[in-house]
Amino acid sequence: MFKKTLSVLSIATLAASVAACGSATDSKTSGGSTTPADNKQAEANKPKPEFKALLQYSRFDPNAEFVAKYLNEKTGYKTTYDMLPVENFDEKLNLLMANKEPYAFMKLNATQYAKLASSGALEPLDELINKYGTNMKNVISQTSWNGAKLDGKIYGIPETGSGTIVNTALVTRQDWIDELGLKMPTTRDEFYTFLKTIREKKNVIPLTGGKSPMLAEVASTFGVTTTWNESGGKLTHMVENPGMKQYLAFMKKLYDEKLIDPEWSINQSNKVIENFTSGKAAIMMNGYYNMPTITTALNKNFPNAKIATMPFMKGDSGKMQVVAGGSIGWFIAVPKWSENKEEIIKYLDLKLDKDIFKGAAIGQEGVHHKFENGNYLPILPKFNDDLNNASSFLTGVDEKNYPIYWQARVRKDPVLTDAFTKIQENAKGSTVTDPLAFAPPIDAIAKNAQKLNKFMEDTFIKFIAGGESLDNYDKFLTQWKADGGADMIKAANDWYATTKK
Secondary structure, eight states: OHHHHHHHHHHHHHHHHHHHHHOHHHHHHTTOOOOHHHHHHHHHHSOOOOEEEEEOOOSSOGGGSHHHHHHHHHHSOOEEEEEOOSSSHHHHHHHHHHTTOOOSEEEEOHHHHHHHHHTTOBOOOHHHHHHHOHHHHHHSOHHHHHHTEETTEEOEEEEOOSOSBOOEEEEEEHHHHHHHTOOOOOBHHHHHHHHHHHHHHHOSEEEOOOSOSOOHHHHGGGTOOSSEEEETTEEEEGGGOHHHHHHHHHHHHHHHTTOBOTTTTTOOHHHHHHHHHTTSEEEEEEEGGGHHHHHHHHHHHOTTOOEEEOOOOBOTTSOBOEEOBOOOOEEEEOBTTOSOHHHHHHHHHHTTSHHHHHHHHHOOBTTTEEEETTEEEEOTTHHHHHHTTGGGGOSSOOTTTHHHHHGGGGGSSHHHHHHHHHHHHHHTTOEEOOTTTTOOOOHHHHHHHHHHHHHHHHHHHHHHHTSSOGGGHHHHHHHHIIIIIHHHHHHHHHHHHHTTO
8 A cells, every 4th residue: 555655656656747747838829837836736736655663572462552543643644553573672673674574663762772783773863853853852852862862873863751750669568567656767776676676576477578689678778779870980780889788688688687688589570569468578569550459458458557658768978869761762663775755754743742742642632631720631541441542642742741641641540640649759859860760772781681681680689688798799890891881881981981972
């Protein structure tokens, strides 16, 4: 259909051209003439091409979604969607690219974006964006555009998300706190005493967790926060942080004194939740998004139980440091062999028109949402029915307004709303973000991060559980650097230096 439309248009254009060349006299004698307004109208009336897009995997049919139909109607461009599979998705993507599948645009993660750009499979978009990207240039920050540059060129539209927010906090049993007459800990020492009291008085696991040795809410009290840290104009990785060894020693102390879960090294996330909701554990790390499910499960077992979000603790400096998320999540790229690239960018830009974007993000006022006291509130169940999967169709966001629109999603349930609001209030004024959050994909990090993260986590679990002595930390660090860590540090600093010019 796509190629057929192009053929028809080409033939029509050719016929018009031939007619024009052979009938100049006729045109004059009939009084006909072509004006700029006529050309503009003809351009507006020209049929728009149809597009096929590739999305990441999700458990729904994208072509049946309300937002897909809404965008087709409001933009005048008909777009159909394919999705990558849940397994072997990178292999499938490579196969699609090798076959030069006719996708107009693709939603890629950072690794996919960097790999395809470096292989020559993606179209440089700088000129097209400058010419046709009026909306996207207005609503996407320069910081985000810089994060999409590879070797100085933009190969994809950067898509950020809900803004800078804190996702997790420690939660505990408020009913137990009341029963024991305890106060919420605000320092690491108070936290240690709190855990000891819980174990002595309730005979449960004071703090449950699983798999990852890093517990941000505790590590931050030692100055260990984001993966990368900046000091004196230089970036260092968290494994180089002097506080890391102190954090591991503290966690080992908790492990030895049975103040954290003895099965921490093998617990999956479902086991951690089960420990908490079954009354076997007093504290767990929790994301605000899980709070409704966890509250329901706990109250099923203990109808009078209450969950409380714990405050973030002050570090040795007397200040709180709370890790906040916020980065480029996706890149919207155009394959090198795509046809109608100008129209593709026009379409992607039209999706960022103020009204069209708002409708795709949170629907129609009075139907999907309402605006009260400065907040967008969802109208249920219509909001969920039509917009639950809306984020999959985003191809860049209005970075100023989307974080405001997005909060309608955390107002769908009072328990969810309370958890989200409490965490943000507790963290206010104390958030820290990773200096590489808006960095473009860095090759050395893409190649090494996954294996080195696993090496780090496996070794740290051994340090905590006593499988390996902390005296060997320097040996671990030497090995980490030799296996690619030094390359990551150099590459990170090379990029960071460019931001200071």
